[in-house]
Amino acid sequence: MALGFFSRLKAGLTRSTTKLTTGITDTFTKRKLDDFALEELEELLIAADLGPTVAAKVIRAFRRARFGQDVSPPEIRAALADEIAKILAPVAQPLTIDETKQPFVILMVGVNGTGKTTTIGKLAQIYADAGQKPMLVAGDTFRAAAVEQLQIWGNRAHAPVVIGAQDADPAGLAFDAMTRAEREGAKILLIDTAGRLHNKAALMEELRKIIRVIKKRDPTAPHAILLTLDATTGQNALTQVKTFKDMVDLTGLIVTKLDGSARAGVVVALAESTGLPIHAVGVGEQAADLRPFDATEFARALTGADPV
Amino acid sequence: MFDALSGKLGDVFDRLRRRGALSETDVIEAMRDIRLALLEADVALPVVRDFISKVRLQAVGTEVLRAVSPGQQVVKIVNDALVEALGGEGVVPLNLNAAAPIPFLMVGLQGSGKTTTSGKIALYLKDKQRKKVLLASLDTQRPAAQLQLAQLAERAGVASLPIIAGETPVQIARRAMDTGRREVFDVVILDTAGRLSIDEALMDEVKAIRAATDPAETLLVVDAMTGQDAVATATAFNEAVSITGIVMTRLDGDARGGAALSMRAITGAPIKLMGMGEKLDALEQFHPERIASRILGMGDIVSLVEKASENVDQANAEKLAKKMAKGKFDLEDYGEQLKQITKMGSLSGIMGMLPGVGKIKQQLADADLDTSILKRQGAIISSMTKAERANPDIMKASRKKRVAAGSGTSVQEVNRLLKQFDMMKDMMKRASKLGQKGLARGGLGALMPQGGGRRPF
Ligand SMILES: Nc1nc2c(ncn2[C@@H]2O[C@H](COP(=O)(O)OP(=O)(O)OP(=O)(O)O)[C@@H](O)[C@H]2O)c(=O)[nH]1
Ligand SMILES: Nc1nc2c(ncn2[C@@H]2O[C@H](COP(=O)(O)OP(=O)(O)OP(=O)(O)O)[C@@H](O)[C@H]2O)c(=O)[nH]1
Ligand SMILES: [Mg+2]
Ligand SMILES: [Mg+2]
Numbered sequence: 001m002a003l004g005f006f007s008r009l010k011a012g013l014t015r016s017t018t019k020l021t022t023g024i025t026d027t028f029t030k031r032k033l034d035d036f037a038l039e040e041l042e043e044l045l046i047a048a049d050l051g052p053t054v055a056a057k058v059i060r061a062f063r064r065a066r067f068g069q070d071v072s073p074p075e076i077r078a079a080l081a082d083e084i085a086k087i088l089a090p091v092a093q094p095l096t097i098d099e100t101k102q103p104f105v106i107l108m109v110g111v112n113g114t115g116k117t118t119t120i121g122k123l124a125q126i127y128a129d130a131g132q133k134p135m136l137v138a139g140d141t142f143r144a145a146a147v148e149q150l151q152i153w154g155n156r157a158h159a160p161v162v163i164g165a166q167d168a169d170p171a172g173l174a175f176d177a178m179t180r181a182e183r184e185g186a187k188i189l190l191i192d193t194a195g196r197l198h199n200k201a202a203l204m205e206e207l208r209k210i211i212r213v214i215k216k217r218d219p220t221a222p223h224a225i226l227l228t229l230d231a232t233t234g235q236n237a238l239t240q241v242k243t244f245k246d247m248v249d250l251t252g253l254i255v256t257k258l259d260g261s262a263r264a265g266v267v268v269a270l271a272e273s274t275g276l277p278i279h280a281v282g283v284g285e286q287a288a289d290l291r292p293f294d295a296t297e298f299a300r301a302l303t304g305a306d307p308v
Numbered sequence: 309m310f311d312a313l314s315g316k317l318g319d320v321f322d323r324l325r326r327r328g329a330l331s332e333t334d335v336i337e338a339m340r341d342i343r344l345a346l347l348e349a350d351v352a353l354p355v356v357r358d359f360i361s362k363v364r365l366q367a368v369g370t371e372v373l374r375a376v377s378p379g380q381q382v383v384k385i386v387n388d389a390l391v392e393a394l395g396g397e398g399v400v401p402l403n404l405n406a407a408a409p410i411p412f413l414m415v416g417l418q419g420s421g422k423t424t425t426s427g428k429i430a431l432y433l434k435d436k437q438r439k440k441v442l443l444a445s446l447d448t449q450r451p452a453a454q455l456q457l458a459q460l461a462e463r464a465g466v467a468s469l470p471i472i473a474g475e476t477p478v479q480i481a482r483r484a485m486d487t488g489r490r491e492v493f494d495v496v497i498l499d500t501a502g503r504l505s506i507d508e509a510l511m512d513e514v515k516a517i518r519a520a521t522d523p524a525e526t527l528l529v530v531d532a533m534t535g536q537d538a539v540a541t542a543t544a545f546n547e548a549v550s551i552t553g554i555v556m557t558r559l560d561g562d563a564r565g566g567a568a569l570s571m572r573a574i575t576g577a578p579i580k581l582m583g584m585g586e587k588l589d590a591l592e593q594f595h596p597e598r599i600a601s602r603i604l605g606m607g608d609i610v611s612l613v614e615k616a617s618e619n620v621d622q623a624n625a626e627k628l629a630k631k632m633a634k635g636k637f638d639l640e641d642y643g644e645q646l647k648q649i650t651k652m653g654s655l656s657g658i659m660g661m662l663p664g665v666g667k668i669k670q671q672l673a674d675a676d677l678d679t680s681i682l683k684r685q686g687a688i689i690s691s692m693t694k695a696e697r698a699n700p701d702i703m704k705a706s707r708k709k710r711v712a713a714g715s716g717t718s719v720q721e722v723n724r725l726l727k728q729f730d731m732m733k734d735m736m737k738r739a740s741k742l743g744q745k746g747l748a749r750g751g752l753g754a755l756m757p758q759g760g761g762r763r764p765f
Binding site: 043046047048049051052053111112113114115121142143144145146148149151152153195197198199200230231232233234235236237239240257259260261262263265266285 | 344347348349350352353417418419420421427449450451452453455456457458459460463504505506531533534535536537540541544558560561562563564566567586
């Protein structure tokens with residue numbers, strides 16, 4: 001992987017964890033790990049969006065191993081990172097393309113503004129560079145200029161973009177796109193969808209319909225249903241992911257906007273509760289700003305521990 | 309939205325109430341639960357700390373321990389503290405006290421809802437304040453961002469600044485203000501690109517925009533789902549551009565919305581508006597006391613009713629959409645709708661028993677009045693035969709008389725219902741043309757005649 005990868009991810013996460021790190025330093029310099037210290041540590045985890053329950057759980061594990069010991073800040077950070085990496089390791093899985101499926105159909109779903117369209121643009125670039133002939137589908141026929149936004153991403157990656165009329169039925173559009181992809185020999189079909197809140201039943205049903213219609217063309221498709229999760233999202237991410245998972249059989253997550261100050265600690269809770277693979281992280285607005293998700297790196301950056 | 313938190317706090321207070329008189333230990337224990345509930349609701353940690361210590365100070369001691377009804381006393385203390393933290397009582401309107409053209413600057417993180425909210429505010433100012441509004445996109449970053457705003461402007465029926473490729477955001481801002489002066493606009497809304505609070509170059513850029521335009525409102529647009537990052541975002545934007553107001557978007561979701569508390573506490577700026585959907589009319593005033601009482605589970609009756617109505621809309625939208633697609637909406641369906649609505653009317657009775665709802669009792673009484681009309685219509689429909697419901701055109705004088713007698717109403721009322729139903733069918737046809745998609749988004753609201761006054765409940 002290019003050198004820019006970790007340094008860029010780390011740069012974002014480091015900035016974001018300055019406070020957490022400082023906190024730990026303040027708390028633990030020349031101190032015993034006592035109840036008070038543990039409580040402060042727990043709050044620091046909560047401030048990273050781990051949520052009170054998961055934070056408490058991590059601290060319990062810590063207490064068993066370390067209570068009463070003299071600990072230095074680097075030790076604390078490393079141990080904490082290990083604890084978190086252990087939870088994340090099983091879900092750190094790259095998105096693999098099954099080349100026997102042609103086109104390999106990827107459906108991008110998620111709440112409004114989380115980065116679906118941008119992530120499709122980034123994936124299109126990666127697949128185009130790899131000679132995998134991606135085709136894009138402007139399945140968001142609702143939001144203003146959503147089609148044009150995807151078209152610009154398609155142009156950047158020199159990938160064709162299938163479009164329909166404003167307010168056209170996205171399911172019908174997806175079906176037509178499948179036909180076209182087969183005809184034109186596209187290997188990967190990336191379908192964009194309109195943003196939708198998980199608590200809107202009608203919109204979730206619309207999504208199910210898109211999938212039903214895709215299956216008419218290829219019963220094994222969509223081969224991946226990915227949800228983009230905004231790193232700034234707090235505990236609502238749990239309901240969000242669970243509902244999408246129940247409604248449309250999500251196959252994986254992509255965490256976006258990790259270049260900001262948000263730490264996305266809720267991912268830890270998600271790994272535990274859903275076990276859904278986390279394929280990649282978004283670390284910027286440009287085509288090149290998509291990275292594989294690495295559990296150790298993420299956990300170390302989150303806790304401010306030094307890279308391995 | 310805040311329901312889950314309400315439930316949580318509701319539990320806490322139920323326990324307190326059952327115990328009667330409070331010991332200090334009780335208060336401390338309750339505060340521990342409240343702390344957890346607030347954290348689970350995404351209120352930022354420093355804000356939670358502040359809040360808890362403030363409330364504990366007030367709660368521990370005579371005030372609570374000697375109160376006649378200790379549980380209610382604690383509720384009152386916590387509620388007051390929440391209201392205060394959310395910004396005291398009452399609505400803070402958008403500031404229009406400046407020389408025209410009045411600049412509004414929209415700022416926030418990527419994807420928080422700035423562009424959509426710009427369109428919503430434009431529509432609101434045009435329709436409700438009779439202002440001439442110019443929308444200008446300073447977003448040269450995101451693909452098709454300027455086009456997005458131009459399309460929204462068209463939908464809202466307001467002007468948008470012509471797009472000139474290659475201009476910098478500051479240049480666009482200047483041109484927008486020039487155009488605003490020259491073409492005599494009342495308000496110029498400057499939509500900016502999303503930016504991270506840690507992106508120094510882009511934060512400098514928005515500072516420069518602010519300096520060049522001196523906005524009357526600098527609105528920070530924030531996603532209601534925001535977690536602990538609310539602290540960093542609020543602090544950075546406030547330091548850079550001095551926020552004058554906050555807009556919380558996606559409050560139509562089910563996030564507990566603790567970010568509202570955090571944002572307000574950190575910036576000191578009032579939360580002015582709430583985004584309640586993707587459509588341009590889905591914008592509401594922010595009511596701190598309403599949200600606070602909702603957090604406490606003591607029943608914010610007004611928004612509860614609103615929410616319930618939304619649910620009815622949503623559930624029925626699909627069924628209706630199917631019927632309409634087949635051109636088959638009949639009186640049977642209408643009767644069904646009425647039943648749902650009257651069911652909600654009866655909610656008012658239950659809510660009236662909740663504490664602290666004195667001032668809305670009158671509104672509830674009004675609601676009951678309207679509900680009774682709906683009940684009568686329901687009675688008319690149930691007095692009709694299946695054939696009549698399916699095909700109201702066969703309703704001649706004799707049938708009308710029979711139905712009026714059967715339902716205890718008058719022929720006039722039967723006529724009124726039939727006429728109303730005809731109008732409704734018309735609307736259905738129109739909605740059909742809008743497409744199922746539009747219906748699913750807007751729910752029944754999209755079917756209501758524009759300017760058709762208030763809903764019947
Ligand atoms: N900094 C940063 N910004 C991102 C990232 N991913 C997306 N964005 C920005 O987030 C905003 C929203 O992204 P979109 O791709 O339009 O999101 P979406 O989910 O398609 O939005 P809707 O279709 O409106 O629901 C844009 O300004 C993107 O440039 C990321 O990884 N980092
Ligand atoms: N459900 C719901 N969706 C909203 C609301 N406000 C905005 N949205 C949606 O959120 C998404 C992003 O909105 P935008 O207005 O493009 O956000 P933005 O802040 O301008 O995004 P950038 O310019 O990329 O930073 C769109 O899909 C909007 O339709 C709201 O109150 N409720
Ligand atoms: Mg999109
Ligand atoms: Mg925008």
